[in-house]
Amino acid sequence: MNDHPIKVLLVDDDEDDYILIRDWLNEFQLGSCELEWLDNYQIAKTAIASLRHNIYLFDYRLGAENGLELLQFSIECGCSSPIILLTGRGDRDIDIEAMKAGAADYLEKSQLNAPLLERSIRYALERKQAEQKIREQAELLDVATDAIFVRDLDNKISYWNKAAERLYECPKIQAIGRNTAEIWQEKQVSAIKSALDTLIQNGSWEGELYQTIKGREIIVESRWTLLKEYEGKAQSILVVNTDITQKKLLESQFLRAQRLESIGTLSSGIAHDLNNVLAPILMTAQLLESQLQDERSKRLLPILINNAKRGANLVKQVLSFTRGMEGDRILVQPEPLINEIKQVIKETFPKTIQVSEEIRQNLWMIKGDATQLHQVMMNLCVNARDAMPNGGRLTIGAQNFTVDENYAQMHLDAKVGSYIMISVADTGIGISPEVLDRVFEPFFTTKELGKGTGLGLSTVLGIVKSHNGFINVQSDINRGSKFKVYLPAQEIKEISEEVERDFPSGEGELILVVDDEDSIRDITKKSLESYNYKAITASDGIEAIALYAEHQNEISVVLTDVVMPIMDGLTTIRTLQKINPQVKIIAVSGLVSNDKINAIAEVGIKAFLSKPYTATQLLQTIGNVINSN
Numbered sequence: 001m002n003d004h005p006i007k008v009l010l011v012d013d014d015e016d017d018y019i020l021i022r023d024w025l026n027e028f029q030l031g032s033c034e035l036e037w038l039d040n041y042q043i044a045k046t047a048i049a050s051l052r053h054n055i056y057l058f059d060y061r062l063g064a065e066n067g068l069e070l071l072q073f074s075i076e077c078g079c080s081s082p083i084i085l086l087t088g089r090g091d092r093d094i095d096i097e098a099m100k101a102g103a104a105d106y107l108e109k110s111q112l113n114a115p116l117l118e119r120s121i122r123y124a125l126e127r128k129q130a131e132q133k134i135r136e137q138a139e140l141l142d143v144a145t146d147a148i149f150v151r152d153l154d155n156k157i158s159y160w161n162k163a164a165e166r167l168y169e170c171p172k173i174q175a176i177g178r179n180t181a182e183i184w185q186e187k188q189v190s191a192i193k194s195a196l197d198t199l200i201q202n203g204s205w206e207g208e209l210y211q212t213i214k215g216r217e218i219i220v221e222s223r224w225t226l227l228k229e230y231e232g233k234a235q236s237i238l239v240v241n242t243d244i245t246q247k248k249l250l251e252s253q254f255l256r257a258q259r260l261e262s263i264g265t266l267s268s269g270i271a272h273d274l275n276n277v278l279a280p281i282l283m284t285a286q287l288l289e290s291q292l293q294d295e296r297s298k299r300l301l302p303i304l305i306n307n308a309k310r311g312a313n314l315v316k317q318v319l320s321f322t323r324g325m326e327g328d329r330i331l332v333q334p335e336p337l338i339n340e341i342k343q344v345i346k347e348t349f350p351k352t353i354q355v356s357e358e359i360r361q362n363l364w365m366i367k368g369d370a371t372q373l374h375q376v377m378m379n380l381c382v383n384a385r386d387a388m389p390n391g392g393r394l395t396i397g398a399q400n401f402t403v404d405e406n407y408a409q410m411h412l413d414a415k416v417g418s419y420i421m422i423s424v425a426d427t428g429i430g431i432s433p434e435v436l437d438r439v440f441e442p443f444f445t446t447k448e449l450g451k452g453t454g455l456g457l458s459t460v461l462g463i464v465k466s467h468n469g470f471i472n473v474q475s476d477i478n479r480g481s482k483f484k485v486y487l488p489a490q491e492i493k494e495i496s497e498e499v500e501r502d503f504p505s506g507e508g509e510l511i512l513v514v515d516d517e518d519s520i521r522d523i524t525k526k527s528l529e530s531y532n533y534k535a536i537t538a539s540d541g542i543e544a545i546a547l548y549a550e551h552q553n554e555i556s557v558v559l560t561d562v563v564m565p566i567m568d569g570l571t572t573i574r575t576l577q578k579i580n581p582q583v584k585i586i587a588v589s590g591l592v593s594n595d596k597i598n599a600i601a602e603v604g605i606k607a608f609l610s611k612p613y614t615a616t617q618l619l620q621t622i623g624n625v626i627n628s629n
Helices: 015-027 041-049 067-076 092-101 114-143 162-168 189-202 245-291 295-323 334-348 370-386 405-410 456-466 493-502 518-530 541-551 569-579 594-602 615-627
Strands: 006-011 033-038 055-059 083-087 105-108 147-152 157-160 204-213 216-227 236-243 330-332 353-359 366-368 392-403 417-426 470-476 480-488 510-514 534-538 555-561 585-589 607-610
Touching: 006 015, 006 041, 006 114, 015 033, 015 114, 033 041, 041 067, 055 067, 055 114, 067 083, 067 092, 083 114, 092 105, 105 114, 147 162, 162 236, 189 204, 189 216, 216 245, 330 370, 334 353, 334 370, 334 392, 334 417, 366 370, 366 480, 370 392, 370 417, 370 456, 370 480, 392 480, 405 518, 456 470, 456 480, 510 518, 510 541, 518 534, 518 615, 534 541, 541 555, 541 569, 555 569, 555 615, 569 585, 585 615, 607 615
Parallel strands: 006 033, 006 055, 055 083, 083 105, 353 392, 510 534, 510 555, 555 585, 585 607
Antiparallel strands: 147 157, 147 236, 204 216, 216 236, 330 366, 392 417, 417 480, 470 480
8 A cells, every 4th residue: 555564463362363364464465564473462462552553453362351352452552553353253242342442343263364354454544544634634624713613404513623612612522413503593593594595505605694602692704515425424514604703893883984974974965055044044033023013923033033043053063973063172181171061960960860980190181172072071971861860870080091003903993192081981771782883873862752853972973083083882781881982182292201111111021821812812912022021822721721831930920811712711710820829810801890800809810901902001910910929
């Protein structure tokens, strides 16, 4: 079969059988053979353990021992070469037991001849080569970044690569043999049925699927190929899934921005025409007011004038959305602006609403229109009030915030630079996901008829955009909402110098970065190396533990995500602490619920970072942890 001789080990206590098999091997056409014969069970075990033979022939009867036991020993010590069991008499039970134990073949000596032995050895070696190719192909598939798996038409999984383990948070050993519905749920069952029909008809299908994994929703670009036969199955499906959740989120943000821009262009034209209609109505009404004498007309004119003014104010709000209504831009201090809003709230909002603040010291300044910024905050606070009809807590916050390249890549409207982040949070009814995507559209409102025009948040967006800022919204049903407004801070040279002093470079310390997201691992590693740290990365908890065990004496800090597949962050942290109780760990998570933070605090970590984090936040946190006792 190749230029190298086939090394054969025969374990048999009958010399006549040895001589017979030796002569047969010399007649083989498959290539030259080197035969080693052993008639002692214990010596044979030593030879097998050396793993230097291509094929093994074991006699079933070996004195007090038997070849089946030797077969089991061979597999336990890592032997991967084919093993053929020989016996003096046929026994179906032994045959079945041998094949279950891993024998390549089972031959009865009374019927054995040279062609039969050659055929058995040939098939065994060819099968081994085929299996080796399959393993090599599987290893290549494990390197792929796409989730690749094979399932039958009943959705039972028969192959599962490493990327599938990461995407679906399910190790291979748990996935094989299970139904896909046990690992994730398809949100569009009718689409799956249609896809299956197309697959059966055309042999392939591709499209987008919406799936839920342990409460987490993902979107995958899925490609199916019908396999006529796979591991004995008449028909199976090869599936390649690419996670496009983040891509679709960015596309959604882009489309929403385009939609708002289109609505803004349309609204601007309508507002211009409405102004032309309302102006003569208002002027004529005011002129008639001074000329009419009868009381009935005088009573009707104020109604006309007030409604014309109301229409004009609506037009102003539309223009505020579309153009931001450029006004005089001056340096504005955030604290007095917030204090003024707080005073209005305390005097006008129901007493059932508690007002608190989270204002950081030494806030930078904003270059903007104070009146418009007041309108932004007032609109957000009024919305928060309306979301809490039975009372609750309204929290106003402000802090300095620096957007770096990492943060800007995750937020479509954000640009690198210094910002003031002003937040308004409530504990109200929350906003549903389908509504959240439309809250900034003009005239869109969930309020009852007559209680809102739908222009409040669109006006906020228009003003913020005109100040070159952006807005983020977080909301949970029945838990409340939080609007974060980011406004560019006035560029002051001393600010960057202060940041440089506060966050000095490292001194070559080694940081272990653990995260299942490739992009986060890469940019965190680059940021650390840019500031004179060294970094090694792990994609999951198991890899992190192996790296820490290898580099324990070199690693200064472990930076680990909390939510990861295979082994989650909390388990990883506890395992690292068993290896070294003094290990310094920083936990990272995009989930910042109180329960999660409490669970992290209980395991004794040194610090917590919330995703997304800037390079400055990363460096500050690592510096504090390294210098802590």
